[in-house]
Amino acid sequence: MSHFSEYKDLIQVGDLALVWISRDNIKPVTITAGETFNTRYGSFPHDDMIGKPYGSQIAVRTKGSNRFGFIHVLQPTPELWTISLPHRTQIVYTPDSSYIMQRLQCSPHSRVIEAGTGSGSFSHAFARSAGHLFSYEFHEVRYEQAKKEFEEHGLFRDGNVTITHRDVCHDGFTIKNTDKTTFFDGKSAEEAQQPACIGADVIFLDLPAPWDAIPNLDCVISQNSKTSMCCFSPCIEQVDKTLEALEKHGWTEVEMVEIQGRQYESRRQMVRHLDDALQRLRDVRERKQVGVERRKRMFNKIISDQEEPYEERPETPKTQFNPFGKGSRVKEGDSNYSWKEVSKVESEIKSHTSYLTFASKIVHKARNEELVQSIIEEHKDVTPESTLPGKKDKKQSVNK
Amino acid sequence: MDPLKHITYYNHVLVRLPSNNLKVCELKPNSDVSLGKFGAFKVNDIIGYPFGTTFEIHYDNAIEASAPDAGPSGDAAQEGTSSKGARNKFKIPVGRLSVIESRLTANAAATGLGSEEEGTPQRELQLVGNSDSNKNLINIGSSIQKLSSEEIEQLKQQSVSSNEIISKMIEAHGSFHQKTVYSQEKYLKRKKQKFAKFFTVEYMSSSGLLQYLIDKGDVLRAMDLSEESMGMILNLANIRSNGTYLCVDETGGLLVYALLERMFGGENDSAAQGKIVVVHENEHPNLDLLKFSNYTEEFIQQHVKTVSILDYFEPPVTEEVKEAFTPLTDEQLKSLKSNKKGAYYRRLKWYNTQLEIIEWATKQQYDGLVVASTLHLPTFVPKLGERVHGSRPIVCYSQFKETVLELSHTLYNDLRYLAPTIVETRCRPFQTIRGRLHPVMTMRGGGGYMMWCHKVIPVGAADAALQPRPEEAPQGAEAESKKQKTE
Ligand SMILES: C[S@@+](CC[C@H](N)C(=O)[O-])C[C@H]1O[C@@H](n2cnc3c(N)ncnc32)[C@H](O)[C@@H]1O
Numbered sequence: 001m002s003h004f005s006e007y008k009d010l011i012q013v014g015d016l017a018l019v020w021i022s023r024d025n026i027k028p029v030t031i032t033a034g035e036t037f038n039t040r041y042g043s044f045p046h047d048d049m050i051g052k053p054y055g056s057q058i059a060v061r062t063k064g065s066n067r068f069g070f071i072h073v074l075q076p077t078p079e080l081w082t083i084s085l086p087h088r089t090q091i092v093y094t095p096d097s098s099y100i101m102q103r104l105q106c107s108p109h110s111r112v113i114e115a116g117t118g119s120g121s122f123s124h125a126f127a128r129s130a131g132h133l134f135s136y137e138f139h140e141v142r143y144e145q146a147k148k149e150f151e152e153h154g155l156f157r158d159g160n161v162t163i164t165h166r167d168v169c170h171d172g173f174t175i176k177n178t179d180k181t182t183f184f185d186g187k188s189a190e191e192a193q194q195p196a197c198i199g200a201d202v203i204f205l206d207l208p209a210p211w212d213a214i215p216n217l218d219c220v221i222s223q224n225s226k227t228s229m230c231c232f233s234p235c236i237e238q239v240d241k242t243l244e245a246l247e248k249h250g251w252t253e254v255e256m257v258e259i260q261g262r263q264y265e266s267r268r269q270m271v272r273h274l275d276d277a278l279q280r281l282r283d284v285r286e287r288k289q290v291g292v293e294r295r296k297r298m299f300n301k302i303i304s305d306q307e308e309p310y311e312e313r314p315e316t317p318k319t320q321f322n323p324f325g326k327g328s329r330v331k332e333g334d335s336n337y338s339w340k341e342v343s344k345v346e347s348e349i350k351s352h353t354s355y356l357t358f359a360s361k362i363v364h365k366a367r368n369e370e371l372v373q374s375i376i377e378e379h380k381d382v383t384p385e386s387t388l389p390g391k392k393d394k395k396q397s398v399n400k
Numbered sequence: 401m402d403p404l405k406h407i408t409y410y411n412h413v414l415v416r417l418p419s420n421n422l423k424v425c426e427l428k429p430n431s432d433v434s435l436g437k438f439g440a441f442k443v444n445d446i447i448g449y450p451f452g453t454t455f456e457i458h459y460d461n462a463i464e465a466s467a468p469d470a471g472p473s474g475d476a477a478q479e480g481t482s483s484k485g486a487r488n489k490f491k492i493p494v495g496r497l498s499v500i501e502s503r504l505t506a507n508a509a510a511t512g513l514g515s516e517e518e519g520t521p522q523r524e525l526q527l528v529g530n531s532d533s534n535k536n537l538i539n540i541g542s543s544i545q546k547l548s549s550e551e552i553e554q555l556k557q558q559s560v561s562s563n564e565i566i567s568k569m570i571e572a573h574g575s576f577h578q579k580t581v582y583s584q585e586k587y588l589k590r591k592k593q594k595f596a597k598f599f600t601v602e603y604m605s606s607s608g609l610l611q612y613l614i615d616k617g618d619v620l621r622a623m624d625l626s627e628e629s630m631g632m633i634l635n636l637a638n639i640r641s642n643g644t645y646l647c648v649d650e651t652g653g654l655l656v657y658a659l660l661e662r663m664f665g666g667e668n669d670s671a672a673q674g675k676i677v678v679v680h681e682n683e684h685p686n687l688d689l690l691k692f693s694n695y696t697e698e699f700i701q702q703h704v705k706t707v708s709i710l711d712y713f714e715p716p717v718t719e720e721v722k723e724a725f726t727p728l729t730d731e732q733l734k735s736l737k738s739n740k741k742g743a744y745y746r747r748l749k750w751y752n753t754q755l756e757i758i759e760w761a762t763k764q765q766y767d768g769l770v771v772a773s774t775l776h777l778p779t780f781v782p783k784l785g786e787r788v789h790g791s792r793p794i795v796c797y798s799q800f801k802e803t804v805l806e807l808s809h810t811l812y813n814d815l816r817y818l819a820p821t822i823v824e825t826r827c828r829p830f831q832t833i834r835g836r837l838h839p840v841m842t843m844r845g846g847g848g849y850m851m852w853c854h855k856v857i858p859v860g861a862a863d864a865a866l867q868p869r870p871e872e873a874p875q876g877a878e879a880e881s882k883k884q885k886t887e
Contacts, residue, residue, distance in 0.1 A: 007643060007767045009789070023819055055790020055856040057815075072818055072856050074791045077638040094635055095628070095825045102631025105605045107665025108641055108672065109404055128640055129662060201405075225405035226452035236837060243834050252502035253452075256830045256837065259628060264801075264822035266808040341809050343801060343822055357832075360452060365499050367448030371401060376429070376444050379409060384431030 002154030004128065008075055011049045011056070016153060018080050019044075020072040026084035028076070030152075041069025049073050076153075078124035088142055091121035092206060092232065095261025096353055098125075103358060104202045104228045106130055113200040113220065115168045116207050117146045123161070124153070126204075132160045134175070134183075134198055138167040147182065156182060162196070169212035173198065173220040203229035206354075210238070211245035218249070223363045231357040239355045251359035258355055263346050268332050268339035276323035283321040403694065404666045407446050407453070407601050412692045414608045416503075416600040422612040424604075424692055432494050439597040440492040446601055454503050457495035457597040495597065503600060603666075604692060606630065606658035613654070614844065622651040623772055624799040626847030628827045630655075633770060634662045636823070636852045637795040641672035643767035646784060648679050648775075653687035655772050655797075656704060660695065668699045677760050678706045679784070681775060707757055713783065715761035721754040765789040769855075771796040777803055777851075778810035785816065788855040796851045804851040811851070815858035823850045 003016040011017060015031045021039050029037055029046075037044045042060035049058055054075045059068045074080060079094050092100075106112065112130040117123055117137035123146070126133045137143040143165040155161045165180035166173070175196035177184045184192045198220040205213055210231040221227040229251065231242050239256055246254055324330075325337065333339055403411055407427065415423045417438055425433050427443045434440040439457040446455060602608055607627045613619050633655070639645065641663045649655040656676055664670040678685055685706040693700075725747055728736065736744060766788045771781060773796075781796055788794060794817070798804045801822065808820035826847055829840050 005640065005642070007789070007792075009765075020818065023821075053790045053857055055792070055818075055854065057856055057859045059859045070859070072854075074854060074856075077793065079636055079638065079793075095632065098631040098635035099628045099825065099827060100631075101635065102607055102627060105603070105607070105661070107661055108663075108670065109665030109667060125635060128638070131665070222405070225402070225450045239837065240834055243832065252504060254832055256832045258828045258830070258839075260826045260828065261632075262824045264805075264824070266805055266812060266820065266822065268809075341805055343805050355830075362450050362452050365450065365453050365501075367406070367450075368401070369448075372448035375401075375409070375447065379429035382429040384428050 002127075002158050004076055004078065004081075004124065004153060004155070005158050008054055011052050011054055011073055013050060016076055017049070017054075018074045018076050018084055020074055026074075026080060028081075028084060037071075039069065039071065041071070044069075044071055078128050081124050082121045085119055085121060087119055088145060089116075089118035091119045093121075093261065093350065093353065094125075095259050096232070096356065097122050099259050100204060100230045100232075100356065101125065101129060104204070104230060106202060110202045111198065111200045111222075112202040112204065113173060113198065113217075114204045114206070115166075115173075115213060117142065117163060118206065120146045120149055122204065122206070123150070123163075124155075127155050127158070127161050130160065130202070133162065134173070134196075134200065135161070135163045136166045136168050136173065137163065138165065140165060143180070150182075156185070168207070168216060169209055172216035173200075199223075201225060201227045203227060204232065205229070206232040208233075208238070209241075211241045214242070214245040214249050214251070218363065221361065221363065224366075226360055226362050228360045229358065231359075232354045233357070234352070234354045236355065239357055242357050246357070246359045249361075251361045253360045254357065255359075256355050256357045259353070260351075262349060264343040265346070267342050267344045269342045270324060270330070271338040271340050272324050280321050280323060287320075401448060404603070405450060407449050407451060409443075409447060411694045412604050413451070414602040414604055414612060416602055418596040418598055421615040422602070422608060424612055434492045435599060436492065438599065440494045441497055441599075442494055445497045449499065449601070451601060451603040454500050454505075454598055454600040455497040456500045457497060457599075459493060459495045500598060503598065604694060606654065606661045609657060609689060609692060610654060619846075622654045623774075623797065624846040624848055625651060625654065625772070625797065626825075626827070626844070628825045629797060629847050629850065630658050632823065632825050632850060633772075633795050633797055634658060636850065637768045637770045637793050639663060639768065639770075641670065641674045644675045644677065644764060645768045645770060646679065646766040646787065647676050647769075648681075648771045648773040648780075648784070649687065650773050651689075653689035655770065656687055657690060657693055659770065660693070660703065664695075664703070666694060668694075668696050674703065676704050677764070677766070678704060679709055679712050680706060681709050681773075683708060705756065705760065707760055711757050712761045715758050716754045718755070718758055721751060721758070725751045727751065761787075766792065768792050769794040769796075772798075774798075777807035781807055782810065782814060782816075785855055790855055790857045792855050794851075794853050794855060797848055798851075799846070799848045801849045804849045808851050808853075811853055816856060818854045818856040820851055820853040823852050 008015065011031055013031055013033055017029050017031055019027045019029050019037060021027065021041070027037075031046050031050060033047060033050065035046045037046065042062045044058050044060050048060075049056070052058075052073070054073065057070055057072050059070050061067075062069050082091065082094055082097075085091070100106075104110070106126065106129045108129070108131050110130045110132075112126050112133045113136070114123060114126060114133060115136040116139070117135045119142075120135075123133060123135050126135075127150075135146070137146060143163065147163050150156055150161060150163060162175070162181060162183040164175055164183065175181050175183050175198070177192040177195075181196075183196045199222050200217075200220055201222045203217060203221070207213065210233065217227075217229075231239075233239055233242060243254060243256075323337075325334070330337065401408060407413060409427055409429050412424055412426050415425050415433070415435065417423060417435055423435070427433075427447070429443065431443050432440050433443060435457075439459075441455065441457055446453075449455075607630070610619070610622060610625060610627055610630060613622050619625070637645070639659055639662045643663075645659065647656060647659065656678060659676055663674045664672060678687065680686065685708075687704070687706070690700060690704075727748060728744070733744075764787060769781075769784055769788045769792075771777070771784065771794075773780060777796060777798070781794070785794060796804060796807060798807075801824075804822050808822055811817040811820040824847075829843060831838055831840055
């Protein structure tokens with residue numbers, strides 16, 4: 001099983017782990033005895049992690065100070081990988097990828113085509129859920145990087161991921177053993193004679209010219225069942241050209257949508273009551289008043305030429321009324337004050353990722369009449385009112 | 401034939417009506433399915449076709465030409481041959497079916513994609529002529545349509561094809577030619593939806609089931625969930641076929657169905673071992689919607705376990721269970737009188753259930769926690785979270801932001817939960833017509849919010865000295881920015 005697909009209990013040597021330093025700072029690490037992981041919060045020896053359960057927090061005393069630095073060691077998931085991976089291209093983020101997977105009914109029953117692979121962000125999510133993922137990338141360096149990464153992540157070990165070096169717009173999707181592909185790895189010479197049977201029913205196109213790839217799909221998609229597709233394009237002009245190609249090549253149920261994902265941080269805002277604000281001002285005014293009267297008395301004394309014009313300043317009165325901690329740094333949530341729970345949207349939001357154009361196609365809208373007639377014949381004595389056979393039996397009666 | 405890809409007897413399927421609304425049907429052999437005003441058909445006629453196939457219903461002699469390029473003139477040729485004796489008033493007559501290219505063929509005005517060249521108006525529209533603008537169109541409401549509703553009803557009674565009715569309505573429409581081609585298309589689309597007799601048979605997907613609830617106006621029962629939030633929950637919770645998940649589902653089983661579909665893809669003979677332990681607040685779980693699923697009862701029993709919150713939080717004690725009952729050896733069982741066997745097996749079942757509950761409530765380490773509950777989350781979720789394995793995701797869905805906000809504050813102060821975040825996702829659909837792409841004018845609001853975090857194991861209480869205070873927790877760098885400046 002891969003570093004992603006197996007639910008691991010303990011952190012072990014050789015594991016790919018994600019070290020969580022902060023939300024925007026998650027680092028992939030291969031756990032190696034004797035190594036250390038360095039951050040500005042301190043150096044964490046891998047040996048401190050080995051043998052601990054996944055999710056463990058690791059502490060280290062920071063150099064030169066008496067404080068502690070903390071990290072968490074997590075097992076990778078496609079979603080954590082997406083927020084931590086090294087970008088080689090634009091990537092698909094979870095709000096888009098999760099919607100696409102849901103809408104395309106991605107499941108262990110799905111055979112998925114993805115082009116291009118890019119940074120492999122979406123590939124990891126597909127690999128988790130799909131029966132088989134066929135990923136294509138025409139940029140040689142990116143192909144090699146992705147292949148290496150999938151290898152290191154153990155994705156090929158689960159047997160449901162293939163990556164192929166290919167320009168799908170010019171050369172289509174068919175995979176033969178003379179191609180640069182991982183499909184035939186571990187297959188016998190005999191098996192390698194046949195081109196790969198793809199039969200995709202889920203298509204995801206994230207490349208600049210999907211309209212050039214669409215005509216090449218017919219021979220690699222399921223021939224007698226429905227295939228669903230999503231094209232992911234940032235520009236509306238691309239959508240228009242895609243719609244033209246979809247129409248021309250017999251794709252239907254066309255709909256374009258846009259996904260807006262947002263994240264909120266939970267924060268606290270100090271509750272500052274009007275009464276307190278008024279009281280504070282009264283307090284200020286009173287203080288001023290005391291000063292004014294003192295000065296007035298002094299002035300009167302000077303005028304009346306009395307002796308001893310000088311009046312002692314009164315002792316600084318009781319501490320000022322300061323209900324909101326003005327003038328000092330108050331930590332959000334400080335228990336000396338009262339707080340309201342609020343949510344704050346990220347300071348920078350992804351306001352546009354891409355347009356998602358969905359479509360579907362059934363190559364042969366026909367049924368196997370012979371088979372269907374034999375099934376109908378078999379059920380000819382069933383009356384619509386008769387009680388149903390147990391759900392268990394029904395499988396046998398239909399799985400011919 | 402694959403029951404996951406082809407229309408199969410005894411399966412529940414979704415039928416998409418011309419109005420785009422969904423209907424759930426169970427496909428019993430030799431039965432008829434009525435779609436109300438849209439007609440009726442025989443189940444035997446659709447068996448074996450791929451899911452997604454669109455069928456048109458035809459009646460008697462009024463068979464509409466099914467070839468997509470046959471225009472309204474083709475229908476006109478059949479005019480007059482369609483009226484046939486009085487119909488059974490109570491039963492919708494069953495029609496014959498033909499497979500059509502797509503819903504667009506039947507409903508070509510729905511988008512510009514039906515036309516051959518960009519901007520080519522619908523065939524019906526080419527025949528009647530139109531205006532470049534609608535400046536001469538005076539809105540005098542329904543009086544502009546010269547066919548009375550009785551006359552239209554009569555045409556319907558005569559089982560005239562929908563295209564014919566619409567052609568007649570266009571003829572009778574006083575100012576139809578004064579409308580622009582766009583508004584003519586809109587008119588056609590509306591009318592076609594009203595009179596067309598076609599339907600599409602869809603696989604019972606979790607999104608489809610949700611859409612069915614929405615169409616029925618029942619989505620509040622599903623906590624106002626949206627398709628995009630449903631997908632987001634499954635991904636954030638890292639749902640896979642080999643995991644054991646703890647789940648609270650107040651959506652009547654929709655959430656559990658979505659998990660099952662993601663885990664097993666409808667395959668009853670899946671070899672995957674994944675499990676969902678559903679904790680419910682009433683004496684009995686409410687997973688009603690699973691009745692529409694096509695999983696066998698056996699499959700569901702194997703992969704969906706249910707336990708009440710009381711049994712979960714106050715599980716039976718192993719010793720007491722073992723004291724109350726001891727399974728017999730095979731020998732003993734053989735010699736047991738047959739009239740006592742029933743009672744014995746009932747006790748044995750109770751015994752096994754008790755041991756299972758103990759396992760789920762006190763030993764199992766879950767691979768994820770997925771909650772859609774209206775119980776007070778800040779007290780509920782941390783208790784459920786106790787049994788979640790380190791590093792595994794927790795996702796709580798709520799219709800309201802305030803409730804997940806309160807939860808995320810509580811979890812933020814609990815070192816066992818890493819970086820609780822509130823997540824929202826919204827899908828904005830577009831009118832998808834070339835040259836006229838724009839976001840649709842109105843859409844469903846709602847869709848709820850999610851709280852997402854990971855279970856973690858704080859530095860041991862034994863190393864109390866190391867224990868960070870919440871503010872200095874791993875979010876270290878972030879905590880810094882959280883200090884509120886007050887001048
Ligand atoms: C935006 S990236 C894909 C990102 C990917 N979906 C992810 O989530 O990481 C697009 C990729 O498609 C590749 N590409 C573009 N045209 C292609 C073609 N005709 N055939 C194969 N790959 C292509 C590019 O090299 C690039 O790596």
